[in-house]
Amino acid sequence: MQFQIKRDTLLKSLNFAHNIIERKNTLPILSNVLLEAKDKKLSIVATDLDLVFYDEITDLKIIKDGSTTTSATVLHDLLRKLTSNLDVTFNLKDENKLNITAENSKFNLLCLPINNFPNFSDKFDNDGISLNRKDFLSLLNKTKISMSNDETRHYLNGIYIHITEGNNKSYLTGVATDSHRLSSSSMKLSENIKFKPFILPKKTVFQLCSLLEDGDEKILLFSSDTKVKFQMGNLKITSKVIDGKFPDYRKVVPSNNSKILSVNVKDLINSVERVITVSIDRKEGVKITLDKDNIQLFVNSSSSGEGKESIKASYNSEQFTVSFNSRYLLDIASEIEDEKIVAKLNDAVSPVLIQDNSDKQSFYVIMPMKI
Numbered sequence: 001m002q003f004q005i006k007r008d009t010l011l012k013s014l015n016f017a018h019n020i021i022e023r024k025n026t027l028p029i030l031s032n033v034l035l036e037a038k039d040k041k042l043s044i045v046a047t048d049l050d051l052v053f054y055d056e057i058t059d060l061k062i063i064k065d066g067s068t069t070t071s072a073t074v075l076h077d078l079l080r081k082l083t084s085n086l087d088v089t090f091n092l093k094d095e096n097k098l099n100i101t102a103e104n105s106k107f108n109l110l111c112l113p114i115n116n117f118p119n120f121s122d123k124f125d126n127d128g129i130s131l132n133r134k135d136f137l138s139l140l141n142k143t144k145i146s147m148s149n150d151e152t153r154h155y156l157n158g159i160y161i162h163i164t165e166g167n168n169k170s171y172l173t174g175v176a177t178d179s180h181r182l183s184s185s186s187m188k189l190s191e192n193i194k195f196k197p198f199i200l201p202k203k204t205v206f207q208l209c210s211l212l213e214d215g216d217e218k219i220l221l222f223s224s225d226t227k228v229k230f231q232m233g234n235l236k237i238t239s240k241v242i243d244g245k246f247p248d249y250r251k252v253v254p255s256n257n258s259k260i261l262s263v264n265v266k267d268l269i270n271s272v273e274r275v276i277t278v279s280i281d282r283k284e285g286v287k288i289t290l291d292k293d294n295i296q297l298f299v300n301s302s303s304s305g306e307g308k309e310s311i312k313a314s315y316n317s318e319q320f321t322v323s324f325n326s327r328y329l330l331d332i333a334s335e336i337e338d339e340k341i342v343a344k345l346n347d348a349v350s351p352v353l354i355q356d357n358s359d360k361q362s363f364y365v366i367m368p369m370k371i
Contacts, residue, residue, distance in 0.1 A: 001064055001065065001066025001091075001092040002062075002066070004061045004087055005059075005060040005090070006086070007083070007102065008084055009057060010079060011076070014072065014075060016055070016207070016235075017033050017046035018033070020047065020052075020207065021046055021047075021072050022048045023073075028112065029069065029112050030047065030048060030049065032071055032112055032117070033045065033070065033071075035067060035070070036066075036067035037064070038066075038067070040058065041062075042056070042057040042058075042060055042062070043056055044056075044057070045117070047120070048203075050240045051204055052120050053237055054237075054238070055236075067114050068111045068112075068114060069111060069116075086102045087102065088100060089102070096110060097110065097111060098110075120238065122229070122236075122238065124223070124224055127222075129172075129193050129220065129222075131187070131218065133212055133217065133232070135187040139174045139185045139187050140159065142183055142335045144159060144176060144209070146176040146177050146364075147202050147205070148176075149178070153179075155244030155246055157201065157202050158199045158202050159174045159199070160200075160246040162175075163193060169189075170191070171189060172186065172187050172193075181331075181364065181365065182249060182252060182253070183362075184249070185359075185361060185362040188361075196223065197246070198228055201240070201241070211235070212232075215232065227241060228241055254344065257350070257353055259316065259345040260316045260317075261290055261295070261344075261345065263311065263312070263341055264312070265340060266339070268333055269333050269334065271297050271311050272286055272297060272326055274307065275297045275298065275309050276326045278301050278305045279301040279304065280301065285323040285325060285371045286299050286323065286324055288324065290320060290321070290322070291315060291319050293315070294313050295315070296310045299326070323348070323369040323371045324352075329366065336356045337356055340357060341356070343355075349368055352367075354366060
């Protein structure tokens with residue numbers, strides 16, 4: 001195998017590939033990235049067995065076909081430290097040594113044979129569903145804040161992707177919850193589509209969010225009972241789905257909360273950030289007293305002091321006080337697109353519905369804290 005490629009072209013792909021790989025692997029081959037030069041293209045594959053990254057690069061000069069695997073982390077770091085836009089030549093001298101030259105630099109990286117690298121089936125029975133890239137990224141960003149870290153309830157460690165119907169339209173909907181808060185966001189589909197719902201694992205969600213930030217081409221989504229594939233041009237990510245049943249989240253979404261609070265979202269974020277500076281633990285609660293034309297925020301930390309602030313607001317009911325985990329409140333407020341955040345409450349212990357008037361297809365539920 002021998003080819004020449006621009007440093008920046010290969011590094012762009014390796015930025016994603018090396019993030020797939022787990023730092024501590026019991027199988028050495030899983031620390032490697034597969035490079036295959038064939039048919040006028042370079043294929044790049046990385047995996048942790050649950051998630052597979054695949055990319056094809058055609059902007060290169062192939063001198064000799066071939067393939068090998070080498071350390072993804074070492075190769076990524078090496079390219080990252082080379083001067084931008086350099087021509088880099090790869091030459092597989094023998095099965096165990098990959099020679100890399102760039103300007104005045106020469107490296108020999110150790111390799112493992114490709115027959116040790118896992119093989120994966122890329123076959124899906126159904127045709128791909130076409131998704132708007134920007135809309136799908138927004139759906140993931142708005143729901144991922146509520147994914148759980150509790151490994152004992154693994155079915156909450158991701159985003160539940162499914163089809164919902166409303167106003168004679170079909171939507172792709174994502175929902176996540178850690179039982180203290182819930183996020184839901186939907187995007188309209190251009191056609192009626194059916195597929196089996198699945199739970200997208202947390203790691204896959206974060207990798208997709210990173211991948212989708214650049215570019216504007218459509219995404220193709222393929223799914224089966226055990227895995228899903230997202231294709232963006234020549235780049236593909238295939239992931240196992242979480243084996244488990246997602247709870248019926250609709251049961252916890254309040255529908256009759258009559259106390260309505262509206263407050264400027266930037267004012268709320270800035271105020272919460274200020275009052276919680278007295279608290280060492282960001283998970284400590286912030287007490288909020290709701291009044292007709294303002295809300296008072298109060299934080300009391302036994303170890304460092306207290307903070308208090310009042311901001312303007314609109315509220316339609318009698319005064320009462322409710323407490324929230326400050327980090328949860330900030331996470332939700334940061335995803336609101338409108339200048340106002342709207343909260344619908346019932347009492348100090350019942351779930352609170354939070355809505356975004358600029359995005360009617362998204363909502364959040366947060367449980368009050370007992371302080």
